[in-house]
Amino acid sequence: MNNLLLDSEQLRILNWRATSKDIAAVVGPPGCGKTTVGSSLAVKLIAEGLATRVLLVAYTNAAANEFGWELCNILGNTAEKFCVRTGNPTGIDPILNDYIPFRRHIQDIVDKKIVICTTLSLKMLTRNMRFDNIIVDEAGINRIEHILWPFSCGIDPMASYKWHNNNEDDNNQNNQIHDLMDLIVKSGVIATVIGDPKQSRPISPDRRDYSAIEWIIKRTRSDTLRLSHRLPDQLSGLVNDFAKYGGLRSAPEIASRRLTLEIQPDIEYRDIIQPSEVTTWVDISKGIEEPIGPSSWANETEAKACARICHQLNYVAPKKSIVIITRYTAQKQLIRSYLQNMGIGDRMKVTTTTGALGTQADIVIFSLVRNNSENNVGAAGTLQDVNVAISRSKEKLIILGNFEMMLNGWTFSSTESRRGNKSPTRELAYLVDHKYGKVVNPPEILSK
Numbered sequence: 001m002n003n004l005l006l007d008s009e010q011l012r013i014l015n016w017r018a019t020s021k022d023i024a025a026v027v028g029p030p031g032c033g034k035t036t037v038g039s040s041l042a043v044k045l046i047a048e049g050l051a052t053r054v055l056l057v058a059y060t061n062a063a064a065n066e067f068g069w070e071l072c073n074i075l076g077n078t079a080e081k082f083c084v085r086t087g088n089p090t091g092i093d094p095i096l097n098d099y100i101p102f103r104r105h106i107q108d109i110v111d112k113k114i115v116i117c118t119t120l121s122l123k124m125l126t127r128n129m130r131f132d133n134i135i136v137d138e139a140g141i142n143r144i145e146h147i148l149w150p151f152s153c154g155i156d157p158m159a160s161y162k163w164h165n166n167n168e169d170d171n172n173q174n175n176q177i178h179d180l181m182d183l184i185v186k187s188g189v190i191a192t193v194i195g196d197p198k199q200s201r202p203i204s205p206d207r208r209d210y211s212a213i214e215w216i217i218k219r220t221r222s223d224t225l226r227l228s229h230r231l232p233d234q235l236s237g238l239v240n241d242f243a244k245y246g247g248l249r250s251a252p253e254i255a256s257r258r259l260t261l262e263i264q265p266d267i268e269y270r271d272i273i274q275p276s277e278v279t280t281w282v283d284i285s286k287g288i289e290e291p292i293g294p295s296s297w298a299n300e301t302e303a304k305a306c307a308r309i310c311h312q313l314n315y316v317a318p319k320k321s322i323v324i325i326t327r328y329t330a331q332k333q334l335i336r337s338y339l340q341n342m343g344i345g346d347r348m349k350v351t352t353t354t355g356a357l358g359t360q361a362d363i364v365i366f367s368l369v370r371n372n373s374e375n376n377v378g379a380a381g382t383l384q385d386v387n388v389a390i391s392r393s394k395e396k397l398i399i400l401g402n403f404e405m406m407l408n409g410w411t412f413s414s415t416e417s418r419r420g421n422k423s424p425t426r427e428l429a430y431l432v433d434h435k436y437g438k439v440v441n442p443p444e445i446l447s448k
Contacts, residue, residue, distance in 0.1 A: 005074065007251060009227040010037050016223065018044050023151075023191045025139075025213050025222035029248045030239060030391035031230025031360070034194045035063070038135045039070035041192060046082065046113045051132035051190075056116045057150045058137040061091025062358060067116045067137065068096045084112035087121030119146045122153070129153060132190065139195030141357065142212035145177050147193065154189035178215075185219060198243040199391075200357055200384050230360055230394055232257040234278035238436040239391045242428055243383065259363065259395040261316045268443035269312045278396060279437030281429070282309075283403040286447050289371050292330035297380075299369045302400050303331060305446040306367055307338035309398065313363060314344050323361040324350045325389045327380045331369050353385040356392055364393035368401030368425070377409035381423035390428070403429055403439050 006014060010033055013026055018041060028034030038056060045051040058064045064087065072079045083100045085092060086109055092102050100116070103109055110129065119142065131153050139147065195213040216222070226247045228236050233255040240248035249255075259275040272280055287301025306324050313322055326332055332350050339345040351359065366389040370380045379385070390397060407430065409423035433439050 006036070006040060007033075007227050007229075009225050010040070013037055013223060013225060014041055014044060017041055017192045018048070018050060021188075021190055023185055023189055023193065023216060023220050025216040025220065026192055026194045027213070027217070027222060027224040027245075028194055028196055029225060029228065029243070029245045030196075030199070030387075031228035032225035032248075033229060034196070034225070035066045035070050035137055037225070038137050038192065038194050039067055039074060042114050042133075042135055043071070043074050045133050052113070053131050053133075054114050055122075055131040055134045055150060055153055056114060056137070057119055057122060057134065059119045059142050059146055060138065061088065061118055063138045064091070064116050064118050065093040065096055066358075068093070068100045071114065071116075072096075072099045082112060083114045083116065084109055085116045087118045087124075091118065119149060122149050134189065134191040136191065136193045136212065137195070138357075139193045139213035139216070140197050140211050141200045142195070144181055144210060144212055144215050147212045148177070148180055148184070151181075151184045151189050151191060154191060181215065181219075198245070198384060199388050200354065227251050229254060231391065232278055232395065234436050235391070235393060235397060238279060238431055239387065241431055241435070242390065242424070243387045254394075257395060259317070259320070262318065263316050265312055265316045268445055269309065271438075271440045272309060272398060272443075273313065273316065273396075274438075275396070277438050279390075279399070279432055280397070281399045281401075281403055281432050281437060281439040282442050282446065283439055284400055284442050284446065285371070285402045285404065287371055287402075289369055292328075296328045296330040297369050297378075298328065298330040298334045299367070299371060300334065301447070302367045302369060303334040303338055305400055305442065306335045306365055307342055308446060309365060309400075310339060310348050311342050311344060314347060317363070320362040320395070322348045322363045322365070323356065323359055323392060324348060324365045324367065325353055325356045325392065326350075326367040326369060327353050327382075327385050327389075328369055331367055335367065353388045356388050360392050360394060362394050363396045363398070364389070365398045365400065366390065368399065368406060371402045371405060375405050375408045375410055376412050377406065377423040377425050378412060381406070381409055381411055381425040383424040386424055386428060397437075399432065403433075407433075 042054040056067045079100050085100050085102045134150050134154050193216045197214045229251045233250045236250040265273045287299045289297050289299050292298050336350045406425040409425045411421050411423050
């Protein structure tokens with residue numbers, strides 16, 4: 001395997017997991033190459049005779065397809081010889097199928113050294129299929145029960161038979177799931193669980209409803225990648241301090257990367273788009289939030305501002321990729337409608353923080369939406385959601401929202417009318433204003 005593809009942090013994790021005989025977690029902050037490490041580990045295990053068969057599993061088809069593309073990058077034309085993709089055919093990348101075959105027949109799968117599958121599709125494979133080593137990606141969005149199935153593929157057939165019989169009778173009650181996980185951890189399974197609990201996790205009032213990687217971190221060993229190949233220095237510093245990764249930094253080749261423009265912006269937008277400032281917070285305080293349905297919110301002033309900034313960016317940086325991110329589906333739909341009216345709807349991607357997982361773009365605009373006299377930030381201030389939004393950009397991050405409200409924001413319990421906990425947006429606002437960016441007043445055109 002060509003180790004030149006990996007940086008020093010990735011090599012450190014790779015060598016640790018290749019020689020380990022246990023279950024452990026690898027925390028991968030944004031842009032650190034989680035999927036690259038997982039794919040490289042699979043190849044190393046096979047190439048060096050450390051395993052005869054390796055399972056690469058992810059919860060979504062998109063993540064499973066990314067495994068495939070990483071394997072193509074590593075193995076080149078030999079990927080077809082060693083790898084197979086299985087599961088639901090509707091989720092397969094048709095272009096990937098030209099390089100790594102998609103198969104559902106058991107014998108075609110058994111003959112391959114590296115098997116790529118989604119968590120749910122794994123249930124369709126034979127219960128007698130065994131793997132020496134299991135690699136689970138994007139485990140920050142997996143619940144504990146989602147990794148019971150792949151883990152069961154790493155234990156002996158008799159134990160697997162007993163486990164499946166028990167599993168068929170359980171009703172996904174927390175105690176039963178935790179007991180099963182404890183048994184599997186003790187059974188000798190060798191697995192690497194990769195993800196980031198500070199990017200996304202299941203949201204539940206049950207304190208034991210951990211994501212898969214949170215559970216592994218609490219019960220076994222873990223280590224963290226530290227080198228981001230996406231975030232320039234000002235963004236890696238912001239994300240590191242906000243989410244407290246404990247040392248996330250930019251790769252040397254991208255640390256000083258900044259936005260480049262083809263022409264000068266209109267004077268009203270120059271402070272906002274300023275390329276030398278990686279993060280700009282546009283303090284829009286006049287827009288009022290509006291509840292849409294039982295659990296969503298929209299802010300028309302912010303939506304219009306997003307669309308107008310996008311229109312200007314399309315003019316001054318037409319070759320740059322742009323993503324608009326918001327916590328709320330109602331806001332996403334409102335922004336999208338304004339972009340469509342401007343004729344640039346197909347040029348920009350608008351998504352929620354959940355949908356932004358795995359996304360990256362040259363320029364990211366983050367619409368906070370919430371604006372009220374009680375400083376109630378609500379779900380818009382969840383650490384995981386905010387961390388996703390601020391870590392997608394490769395060159396420029398623009399945040400839209402009431403700065404003072406976020407600086408003094410509270411999260412509220414659904415069962416209480418009084419103030420709850422301080423919102424993580426307080427830390428974000430402080431870091432942008434004092435260390436990693438600039439807060440600017442909006443031009444009049446964005447306040448209408």
